[in-house]
Amino acid sequence: MPTPLLDRVRVPADLRNFSAEQLRQLADELRLETVDAVSTTGGHLGASLGVVELTVALHAIFDTPSDRLIWDVGHQAYPHKILTGRRDRIRTLRQGGGLSGFTRRAESEYDPFGAAHSSTSISAGLGMAVARDLLAAQGGGAGGGAGGGAGAVASLPAARVADRSSQAVIAVIGDGAMSAGMAYEAMNNAGAAKSRLIVVLNDNDMSIARPVGAMSAYLSRLISSRPFLSIREVMARLARRFPRPIAEAARRADEYARGMLTGGTLFEEMGFYYVGPVDGHDLDHLLPVLRNLRDAEESGPILLHVVTQKGKGYQPAEAAADKYHGVVKFNVVTGEQAKAPPGPPSYTKVFANALIAEAEADPRIVAVTAAMPGGTGLDAFEKRFPRRSFDVGIAEQHAVTFAAGMACEGLRPFVAIYSTFLQRAYDQVVHDVALQNLPVRFAMDRAGLVGADGATHAGAYDVAYLGCIPNMTLMAASDExxxxxxxxxAAAHDSGPIALRYPRGEGTGLEIPARGTVLPIGKGRVLRQGTTIALLSYGTRLAEALRAADELAAQGLSCTVADARFAKPLDTELLERLARTHAVLLTVEEGSVGGFGSLVAHHLAHAGLLDGGLRFRPLTLPDAYIDHDTPRKQYDLAGLNSPQIVQAARDALQHNTTAQPVRA
Structure with a gap:
């Protein structure tokens, strides 16, 4: 489909010569381009479609990249990428060597802050605003040039172009991200700091307030306008001449009068000047309000409340916002998403079914997640046990301590959170759970590398950050x-906290029992017995370890393959037997340096088993971030597929050609 206006846009400065009518046409073309691009790559579609007009308006009004535009999470930034010089690469989204599915500083100067986890934008934006103010006070300015030209609908005032201390900082945050405590911590600080910061609240579920048509738009333009702000400042100065009680009463009257008309009293109480709600799809409303906020001379933070619709402008996404939040490749005409060929159930589904089976037998089992019921499989649990399922929103810290409280009273809580998101609740795991030895069960989905979501979502660190905590028991599943x-x-474990990790993707195709069997804590298993090389796997690299053993056997090298099952407590009897009876011992894990291999090395060193001829090699994820690609390629790069395991074993053996197994 032709996109004549979009074809003229290389950078956002090109928008600033367009009329309002042209910007509306540009938004239509941008929406079509976004749909077409994501249909070929997959990705986050609904959120991106919901901010098309907002993206156009922000780049038309503000002087990006000099003005800092920060997208919370960044999964809604596909239209932003198209407008900021990356259109020619937009069909490489989430592909190996291609564009990230989130904002990324290294990718573009138009991405001033990288993100993929939620609720960081206001904190980062406030930091940038404070830095701007400090540098301006010290005589240094924020760099960057202005865009636009004569006759542009959103041309920049000449005085503002010359004075870079007037640089704007804009944080765009969705209402889902506003459920996280960090957002309110940042707003509380911003209200006290009084630095000029614009927060755009993208309310795409209408969960805070609805726009009320023309009157709402008029009021928003009015209260954001320079005359209104000037009158307000004059009245504030007059009020300061009266006794304090009268002045305070006048201030509150102003706040609550606007609150009654427009909402936003909560934000006003936190020190923000509230504007809205505004229809986020109507450029006739957005453009004048944003221009007013850009040119406002008063200091202090401002919150602009815009109401949008996820999936706007693409009927299949409008009709099923949940199914089109994140999509695989799809047919643009029908909206039908490509179906994966039939295969084994995903680990996520296996976990959900296993938890339901345990909950059927034990009414004390409850499940907690942090805004990811679908991603963690707990949506199925909720359908079966609605009163025993709790989605606390994007609030991982609260989720963990909430579960700790339930454990105190005798319930058996499972906290299902992606490994990468549990990082956000580390203090709560330590202080509120482990220190009190409470039996909270942590189910960590997306352990290891995760393909197209890249480094920000990789579950690389949980073994390392949990393995150092007293009272913690750690397990990793090698198959479904x-x-x-x-x-x-985990359900049966009442003597302290316990965590299990499992990856994204499908299982291996094994027949799954209707209900699991309780394993002996701290005991592994041997799957293949050999004499020369021992491969001790923790997690789903076990299949690659078995393939490596086959390859080594074909080369005349006898291998033992064991599944550790537990990183803490270790199966020290198995570990010492492997160390004493083999020339080479390799641990294999899909986790970072400092994890399972480090715990093994610690025990072997204290047992004196590293002092002889044993060649010990821990194979972990490298001490580096691995970009988005297919999981197979990611694990090749990490050195954790069977060919790399074979090479590591041979290298270790060649460095020890005269060594004999250490005997007791």
Whole structure:
């Protein structure tokens, strides 16, 4: 489909010569381009479609990249990428070597802050605003040039172009992200700091307030206008001449009068000047309000409340916002998403089914997630046990301590959170759970590398950050049957916190029992017995370890393959036997340096088993971030597929050609 106006846009400055009518046409073309691009790559569609007009308006009004535009999470930034010089690469989204599915500083100067986890934008924006103010006070300015030209609908005032201390900082945050405490911590600080910051609240579920048509738009333009702000400042100065009680009464009267008309009293109480709600799809409303906010001379933070619709402008996404939040490749005409060929159930589904089976037998089992019921499989649990399922929103810290409170009273809570998101609740895991030895069960989905979501979502660190905590028990499933057993083991474990990890993607195709069997804590298993090389796997690299053993056997090298099952407590009897009876011992894990291999090395060193001829090699994820690609390619790069395991074993053996197994 032709996109004549979009074809003229290389950078956002090109928008600033367009009329309002042209910007509306540009938004239509941008929406079509976004749909077409995501249909070929997959990705986050609904959120991006919902901010098309807002993206156009922000780049038309503000002097990006000199003005800092920060997208919270960044999964809604596909239209932003198209307008900021990346259109020629937009069909490489989430592909190996292509554009990230989120904002990324290294990718473009138009991405001033990288993101993929939620609720960071206001904190980062406030930091940038304070830095701007400090540098301006010290005589340094924020760099960057102005865009636009004569006759542009959103041309920049000449005085503002010359004075870079007037640089704007804009944080765009969705209402889902506003459920996280960090957003309110940032707003509380911003209200006290009084630096000039614009927060755009993208309310795409109408969960805070609805726009009320022309009157709402008129009021928003009025209260954001320079005359209104000037009158307000004059009245504030007059009020300061009266006794304090009268002045305070006048201030509150102003706040509540506007609050009654427009909403936003909460934000006003936190020190923000509230404007809205505004229809986020109507450029006739957005453009004048944003221009007023850009040119406002008063200091202090401002919150602009815009109401948008996820999936706007693409009927299949409008009709099923949940199904089109994140999509695989799809047919643009029908909206039908490509179906994966039939295969084994995903680990996420296996976990959900196993938890439901345990909950059927034990009414004390409850489930907690942080805004990811679908991603963690707990949507199925909620359908079966609606009163025993709790989605606390994007609030991982609260989720963990909430579960700790339930554990105090005898319930058996499972906290299902992606490994990468549990990082956000580390203090709560330590202080509120482990220190009190409470039996909270942590189910960590997306352990290891995660393909197209890249480094920000990789579950690389949980073994390292949990392994150092006293009272913690750690398990990793090597296949879907083991995952079922580990859910049963966690359910039965009442002597302290316990965590199990499992990856994204499908299982191996094994027959899954209706209900798991409780495993003995701290005991591994040997799957293949050999004499020369021992491969001790923790997690789903076990299949690659078995393939490596086959390859080594074909080369005349006898291998033992064992599944550790537990990183803490270790199966020290198995570990010492492997160390004493083999020339080479490799640990294999889909986690970072400092994890399972480090715990093994610690025990071997204290047992004196590293002092002889044993060649010990821990194979972990590298001490580097691995970009988005297919999981297979990511694990090749990490050195954790069977060919790399074979090479590591041979290298270790060649460095020890005269060594004999250490005997007791």
């Amino acid at each position: 049957v083991e995952l079922t057993h580990m859910v049963a083991t």
